[in-house]
Amino acid sequence: MALRAALRNKCGLSSLLSQLSSCSSHGGVRVSPAFIAQRRNNSSSSAVKVDFDQSTGVAVLHMQSPPVNSLSLDFLTEFCINVEKLEMDKSCRGLIITSSQPKVFSAGLDIMEMYGKSPERCGVFWKAVQEMWLKLYSSNMVTIAAINGSSPAGGCLMSLTCDYRIMADNPRFSIGLNETQLGIVAPFWFKETLVNTVGHRHAEMALELGLLYNPSEALKIGMVDQLVPEDQVLTTAAQTMKKWLAIPDHARQITKSMMRKPTVEKLVSEREADINNFVSFITKDSIQKSLRMYIEMLKKRKG
Amino acid sequence: MALRAALRNKCGLSSLLSQLSSCSSHGGVRVSPAFIAQRRNNSSSSAVKVDFDQSTGVAVLHMQSPPVNSLSLDFLTEFCINVEKLEMDKSCRGLIITSSQPKVFSAGLDIMEMYGKSPERCGVFWKAVQEMWLKLYSSNMVTIAAINGSSPAGGCLMSLTCDYRIMADNPRFSIGLNETQLGIVAPFWFKETLVNTVGHRHAEMALELGLLYNPSEALKIGMVDQLVPEDQVLTTAAQTMKKWLAIPDHARQITKSMMRKPTVEKLVSEREADINNFVSFITKDSIQKSLRMYIEMLKKRKG
Amino acid sequence: MALRAALRNKCGLSSLLSQLSSCSSHGGVRVSPAFIAQRRNNSSSSAVKVDFDQSTGVAVLHMQSPPVNSLSLDFLTEFCINVEKLEMDKSCRGLIITSSQPKVFSAGLDIMEMYGKSPERCGVFWKAVQEMWLKLYSSNMVTIAAINGSSPAGGCLMSLTCDYRIMADNPRFSIGLNETQLGIVAPFWFKETLVNTVGHRHAEMALELGLLYNPSEALKIGMVDQLVPEDQVLTTAAQTMKKWLAIPDHARQITKSMMRKPTVEKLVSEREADINNFVSFITKDSIQKSLRMYIEMLKKRKG
Numbered sequence: 001m002a003l004r005a006a007l008r009n010k011c012g013l014s015s016l017l018s019q020l021s022s023c024s025s026h027g028g029v030r031v032s033p034a035f036i037a038q039r040r041n042n043s044s045s046s047a048v049k050v051d052f053d054q055s056t057g058v059a060v061l062h063m064q065s066p067p068v069n070s071l072s073l074d075f076l077t078e079f080c081i082n083v084e085k086l087e088m089d090k091s092c093r094g095l096i097i098t099s100s101q102p103k104v105f106s107a108g109l110d111i112m113e114m115y116g117k118s119p120e121r122c123g124v125f126w127k128a129v130q131e132m133w134l135k136l137y138s139s140n141m142v143t144i145a146a147i148n149g150s151s152p153a154g155g156c157l158m159s160l161t162c163d164y165r166i167m168a169d170n171p172r173f174s175i176g177l178n179e180t181q182l183g184i185v186a187p188f189w190f191k192e193t194l195v196n197t198v199g200h201r202h203a204e205m206a207l208e209l210g211l212l213y214n215p216s217e218a219l220k221i222g223m224v225d226q227l228v229p230e231d232q233v234l235t236t237a238a239q240t241m242k243k244w245l246a247i248p249d250h251a252r253q254i255t256k257s258m259m260r261k262p263t264v265e266k267l268v269s270e271r272e273a274d275i276n277n278f279v280s281f282i283t284k285d286s287i288q289k290s291l292r293m294y295i296e297m298l299k300k301r302k303g
Numbered sequence: 304m305a306l307r308a309a310l311r312n313k314c315g316l317s318s319l320l321s322q323l324s325s326c327s328s329h330g331g332v333r334v335s336p337a338f339i340a341q342r343r344n345n346s347s348s349s350a351v352k353v354d355f356d357q358s359t360g361v362a363v364l365h366m367q368s369p370p371v372n373s374l375s376l377d378f379l380t381e382f383c384i385n386v387e388k389l390e391m392d393k394s395c396r397g398l399i400i401t402s403s404q405p406k407v408f409s410a411g412l413d414i415m416e417m418y419g420k421s422p423e424r425c426g427v428f429w430k431a432v433q434e435m436w437l438k439l440y441s442s443n444m445v446t447i448a449a450i451n452g453s454s455p456a457g458g459c460l461m462s463l464t465c466d467y468r469i470m471a472d473n474p475r476f477s478i479g480l481n482e483t484q485l486g487i488v489a490p491f492w493f494k495e496t497l498v499n500t501v502g503h504r505h506a507e508m509a510l511e512l513g514l515l516y517n518p519s520e521a522l523k524i525g526m527v528d529q530l531v532p533e534d535q536v537l538t539t540a541a542q543t544m545k546k547w548l549a550i551p552d553h554a555r556q557i558t559k560s561m562m563r564k565p566t567v568e569k570l571v572s573e574r575e576a577d578i579n580n581f582v583s584f585i586t587k588d589s590i591q592k593s594l595r596m597y598i599e600m601l602k603k604r605k606g
Numbered sequence: 607m608a609l610r611a612a613l614r615n616k617c618g619l620s621s622l623l624s625q626l627s628s629c630s631s632h633g634g635v636r637v638s639p640a641f642i643a644q645r646r647n648n649s650s651s652s653a654v655k656v657d658f659d660q661s662t663g664v665a666v667l668h669m670q671s672p673p674v675n676s677l678s679l680d681f682l683t684e685f686c687i688n689v690e691k692l693e694m695d696k697s698c699r700g701l702i703i704t705s706s707q708p709k710v711f712s713a714g715l716d717i718m719e720m721y722g723k724s725p726e727r728c729g730v731f732w733k734a735v736q737e738m739w740l741k742l743y744s745s746n747m748v749t750i751a752a753i754n755g756s757s758p759a760g761g762c763l764m765s766l767t768c769d770y771r772i773m774a775d776n777p778r779f780s781i782g783l784n785e786t787q788l789g790i791v792a793p794f795w796f797k798e799t800l801v802n803t804v805g806h807r808h809a810e811m812a813l814e815l816g817l818l819y820n821p822s823e824a825l826k827i828g829m830v831d832q833l834v835p836e837d838q839v840l841t842t843a844a845q846t847m848k849k850w851l852a853i854p855d856h857a858r859q860i861t862k863s864m865m866r867k868p869t870v871e872k873l874v875s876e877r878e879a880d881i882n883n884f885v886s887f888i889t890k891d892s893i894q895k896s897l898r899m900y901i902e903m904l905k906k907r908k909g
Contacts, residue, residue, distance in 0.1 A: 163511065180857040191864055196503045200802045201828055204865045208769065208858050209850065222504055244512065248593070251483040252511050258494055259507045290854070466814065499806045525807055547815065551896070554786040555814050561797055562810045 047078045049100065052086070057093040058241050059086050060146075060234070064100035068107035071154045075110070076128040083135050093249060094241045095139065097162065098146035098234055103173070105145075108153030114184075115291045119279045126278045129154065130271060133189060136161035138264045140253050142244040146237040148230060151175040152212060157186075159224070160193045163244065163256070166236050167215045169227035174212040176223070181210035183290040185281070187274055189267045196263060198222045350381045352403065355389070360396040361544050362389050363449075363537070367403035371410035374457045378413070379431040386438050396552060397544045398442065400465065401449035401537055406476070408448075411456030417487075418594045422582045429581045432457065433574060436492060439464035441567045443556050445547040449540040451533060454478040455515060460489075462527070463496045466547065466559070469539050470518045472530035477515040479526070484513035486593040488584070490577055492570045499566065501525045653684045655706065658692070663699040664847050665692050666752075666840070670706035674713035677760045681716070682734040689741050699855060700847045701745065703768065704752035704840055709779070711751075714759030717788075721897045725885045732884045735760065736877060739795060742767035744870045746859045748850040752843040754836060757781040758818060763792075765830070766799045769850065769862070772842050773821045775833035780818040782829070787816035789896040791887070793880055795873045802869065804828045 052059040061082060063069040071079075086092045099105045113125045136143060136158065145159040147167040156175050159165050167175065177194060179186045186194075186207055194203040202221045205211065218224045228236045244252070267274065281287060355362040364385060366372040374382075389395045402408045416428045439446060439461065448462040450470040459478050462468050470478065480497060482489045489497075489510055497506040505524045508514065521527045531539045547555070570577065584590060658665040667688060669675040677685075692698045705711045719731045742749060742764065751768040756779045763783065765771050773781065783800060785792045792800075792813055800809040808827045811817065824830045834842045850858070873880065887893060 164508075180853050180861055183854040183857050185857050185860045185864075188864060191861075196507070198504070199502055199805055200865070201804070204802070204862075205770075205831075207861045207865070209853055210857075225508075247483050247512055248486040250589075251486050251488050251513075254488045255483055255494075255510045256507075258488075258491060259503070259510070286856075467811075499810070501807070502805055528811075550786050550815055551789040553892075554789050554791050554816075557791045558786055558797075558813045559810075561791075561794060562806070562813070 047075045048082050050082050050086070052089075052092060054091060056238075056241075057091055057245065058096065058238065059092050059094070060096045060098060061086075062098055062100040063106060066101060068104045069099055069101055069155070070107050070110040071129065071132070071158075072110035072113055073125050073128055076125075076132050080128070080131050080135055083132075083139070087135070087139060087141060092141060093245055094142040094144070096144045096146050096234070096237045096241060097158065098237070099149055101149065104149040104155075105147045105151040105175075106155030106158060107150070108155045108157075111182075111291060111295065114282050115288065115295060119283050122279045122282055123275050126275050127271075130189075130267065130274065133157065133161060133193070134264065134267065137193065137260055138257070140249075140256075142241060142252070144237045144241055144244075146233045147173075147175065147224065148233045149173055152178050156223075157190055157193065160197055164226075164240055165224040166226045166228060166233055166240065167218060167224040168230040168233050169215050170230050171214050171216070174214055175218050176210070176212040177207055178210035178212050180208060182294060183287065187278065189263065189274070192263045192266070196260075350378045351385050353385050353389070355392075355395060357394060359541075359544075360394055360548065361399065361541065362395050362397070363399045363401060364389075365401055365403040366409060369404060371407045372402055372404055372458070373410050373413040374432065374435070374461075375413035375416055376428050376431050379428075379435050383431070383434050383438055386435075386442070390438070390442060390444060395444060396548055397445040397447070399447045399449050399537070399540045399544060400461065401540070402452055404452065407452040407458075408450045408454040408478075409458030409461060410453070411458045411460075414485075414594060414598065417585050418591065418598060422586050425582045425585055426578050429578050430574075433492075433570065433577065436460065436464060436496070437567065437570065440496065440563055441560070443552075443559075445544060445555070447540045447544055447547075449536045450476075450478065450527065451536045452476055455481050459526075460493055460496065463500055467529075467543060468527040469529045469531060469536055469543065470521060470527040471533040471536050472518050473533055474517050474519070477517055478521050479513070479515040480510055481513035481515050483511060485597060486590065490581065492566065492577070495566045495569070499563075653681045654688050656688050656692070658695075658698060660697060662847075663697055663851065664702065664844065665698050665700070666702045666704065667692075668704055668706040669712060672707060674710045675705055675707055675761070676713050676716040677735065677738070677764075678716035678719055679731050679734055682731075682738050686734070686737050686741055689738075689745070693741070693745060693747060698747060699851055700748040700750070702750045702752050702840070702843045702847065703764065704843070705755055707755065710755040710761075711753045711757040711781075712761030712764060713756070714761045714763075717897060717901065720790075720888050721894065721901060725889050728885045728888055729881050732881050733877075736795075736873065736880065739763065739767060739799070740870065740873065743799065743866055744863070746855075746862075748847060748858070750843045750847055750850075752839045753779075753781065753830065754839045755779055758784050762829075763796055763799065766803055770832075770846060771830040772832045772834060772839055772846065773824060773830040774836040774839050775821050776836055777820050777822070780820055781824050782816070782818040783813055784816035784818050786814060788900060789893065793884065795869065795880070798869045798872070802866075 047063070047065040049062040049064055050059055051062070061079075063075075063079075065072075065075050069075070083095070086095055109129065114122065117125070143162040143164075145162040145165045147159055147165060149168065150173045151159050151167075152174065153176075156177050159175065167173070177186050177190055179190075191203060191207060194206065197203075198206065198221045202223075206213075206221075206223075213221070213223060215224065215227050219227050226236070226240075350366070350368040352365040352367055353362055354365070364382075366378075366382075368375075368378050372378070386398070389398055412432065417425065420428070442464075446465040446467075448465040448468045450462055450468060452471065453476045454462055454470075455477065456479075459480050462478065470476070480489050480493055482493075494506060494510060497509065500506075501509065501524050505526075509516075509524075509526075516524070516526060518527065518530050522530050529539070529543075653669070653671040655668040655670055656665055657668070667685075669681075669685075671678075671681050675681070689701070692701055715735065720728065723731070749768040749770075751765040751771045753765055753771060753773040755774065757765055757773075758780065759782075762781050765781065773779070783792050783796055785796075797809060797813060800812065803809075804812070804827050808829075812819075812827075812829075819827070819829060821830065821833050825833050832842070832846075
């Protein structure tokens with residue numbers, strides 16, 4: 001059932017990009033055809049904005065890297081620095097992650113970080129992706145994803161690391177680990193994060209077909225925990241956070257660690273091998289060629 | 304969905320105790336504010352009553368330790384001796400576990416066994432909890448939990464060890480591993496038993512939030528297998544038992560062992576370390592303090 | 607819920623055989639009471655028929671071993687040779703497995719291969735069962751089971767190895783690993799295949815009770831992915847195949863391997879021990895006796 005429905009969304013990133021383009025043309029925001037290649041020129045403090053409320057102990061991290069919060073090396077670096085700061089701050093007990101960009105939570109890994117780059121650079125990039133996952137998946141804070149837009153690939157991964165996922169109930173939004181549709185492969189720790197969330201069988205289909213789910217489908221298989229109207233995503237996240245913070249921190253943290261430690265430790269112990277795997281895969285001629293074709297396709301679509 | 308509903312029950316043990324107090328005042332049974340500290344003075348044969356029907360090969364074990372079948376060291380010792388006897392009796396093929404106490408299956412571990420006790424005594428207590436789990440989770444008998452009342456924490460664990468769970472469809476009853484709400488932590492084998500039953504994601508949320516589910520919610524996530532009207536729990540258990548006993552014992556037993564052996568062996572091999580973990584955690588000043596506050600709160604409520 | 611419904615089907619193989627007998631008497635096909643013992647006399651190329659369409663890259667393998675596609679040593683050998691040929695053919699990207707026999711996909715392992723045979727012969731047979739599983743579960747092709755009839759035991763296993771399962775929506779058909787009902791035990795790799803498909807808890811109940819599910823129940827627990835009217839099973843399989851083949855092969859294959867490798871490697875490394883286990887179990891006097899009684903029962907039913 002879910003498969004058939006999800007397959008309707010199967011054009012994947014193309015569909016998402018098309019949707020975003022369409023939105024932007026209506027919305028008056030010009031979106032460059034190679035927008036996923038854009039690097040932010042602003043200062044390192046502007047790709048994300050953190051609002052920390054000392055009275056509640058809850059921080060809200062707004063991703064605000066136009067147009068679609070692509071996870072570039074710069075973005076990931078800034079993101080991780082901010083999460084690390086909050087993690088070290090004993091007064092911060094909860095973190096809500098959301099997007100300031102319209103219609104998208106995060107479009108995932110920046111494809112331009114993987115195209116035409118040196119192996120060394122690719123390795124540095126991948127290490128930053130690992131770092132983002134490690135920081136979030138093992139965070140001592142309560143983490144809630146306030147998914148107020150589409151969240152493919154790396155954007156979905158970021159959501160999956162959180163303790164709870166609230167998604168805007170807009171059927172135009174989609175979420176999923178759709179890497180195979182681009183000819184690339186989600187590594188084992190993406191896979192294990194997904195298996196831990198939706199179980200082995202749904203993960204198998206989702207990953208092999210690179211499925212993107214609309215909110216209802218995502219809720220049905222457990223990829224997200226709750227749907228609310230678009231304008232209530234953030235307020236619901238704040239309310240839900242209160243319930244999580246009612247639990248004594250030490251008991252919740254030990255329990256969270258017990259649930260996630262095996263998965264975290266596996267990446268920690270295989271981190272270098274995982275980087276090598278990624279670099280040797282992504283720098284293959286055949287993979288570079290398909291990435292180039294994909295980028296050309298995006299340009300033509302714009303043209 | 305389940306979360307939001309379950310959170311309504313989140314006051315946890317307090318809620319349960321309040322409910323039980325309320326019941327008892329209506330029912331005319333006086334419940335001491337420190338009832339969970341009560342130790343039975345009766346002979347060792349009276350905390351549980353076993354009815355074994357030779358003609359069917361099925362034993363019904365009634366937990367009858369007022370007021371709420373708390374799992375004290377004495378209770379666990381008597382419980383395990385009785386289960387062991389049945390296990391050794393080749394003519395006994397099936398075991399139904401139920402409660403003779405009104406409105407509660409078992410309130411779980413006796414908090415007074417964990418408060419103000421010597422490390423040695425805490426270790427002895429924990430070993431008895433392990434023993435109960437080991438005996439039930441690896442039993443060669445068909446085990447069915449006839450859950451005719453609330454079943455938090457250790458009571459839930461006992462239910463989860465069984466092959467099948469039938470719960471009374473009374474929305475005032477609840478079930479769940481709500482340890483974090485008390486500031487304590489369910490150990491890895493509680494966790495694995497729950498993961499084996501409801502999957503990784505539901506276990507993660509249930510354990511981190513210490514969720515108590517009403518019967519409908521418990522059924523929905525698979526924490527129990529079937530709901531029936533309160534007065535049909537035991538008869539349905541007996542009928543279900545017939546179906547399980549229709550399967551050749553040796554084939555069912557080998558299959559059960561195949562499913563559960565990895566989890567059982569993990570505790571067997573880490574038993575001492577698990578006791579040490581528990582003792583060093585529970586005897587911490589901070590944990591003892593929060594247990595004391597909890598007990599005070601119960602007394603005040605009574606007062 | 608699923609249990610109670612599934613238990614209605616619990617008479618298992620007997621029920622299936624009865625149903626098949628009944629069908630055959632209506633349908634005019636004579637079914638020998640010992641039909642599961644029948645060995646095909648035809649040439650080795652006729653137990654299965656393969657239609658390979660070069661233009662689509664999809665092969666359809668029709669099992670056509672009357673009356674019920676029992677998995678005998680001869681059948682398995684021919685089956686594996688054909689799958690191997692397709693696997694080696696780079697132009698073949700997808701494989702649909704279906705049955706040419708009315709009302710049955712495959713009745714599973716041929717009981718006569720397990721009764722009254724030498725340990726050596728039993729070992730050879732078991733190795734062929736392993737081979738079938740290994741070839742299918744780790745196939746680089748997209749594999750779809752077009753389940754157009756009942757599929758107990760080994761027939762269910764074959765279905766479970768596929769990437770996707772479409773079943774005819776006929777309530778008289780059933781599917782499940784019902785080995786315990788015959789007093790035999792599904793080995794660990796049957797178990798892990800089922801756990802990977804329906805999760806630990808459903809697998810536990812399904813295997814311990816030897817449950818046979820009707821199509822609706824099978825869909826509900828995820829044992830099959832989709833139900834369609836009987837006459838649309840094959841066309842739906844072909845349509846679904848197109849969607850799977852839209853994913854770049856290399857990305858899908860690496861992902862599939864990542865999901866299934868741990869399970870495959872476990873059997874590969876324990877293959878000899880698994881054969882020894884099977885042989886020593888199946889050649890036990892008690893097991894042989896119960897197989898004999900089962901075969902007698904079938905003969906009497908016919909008589």
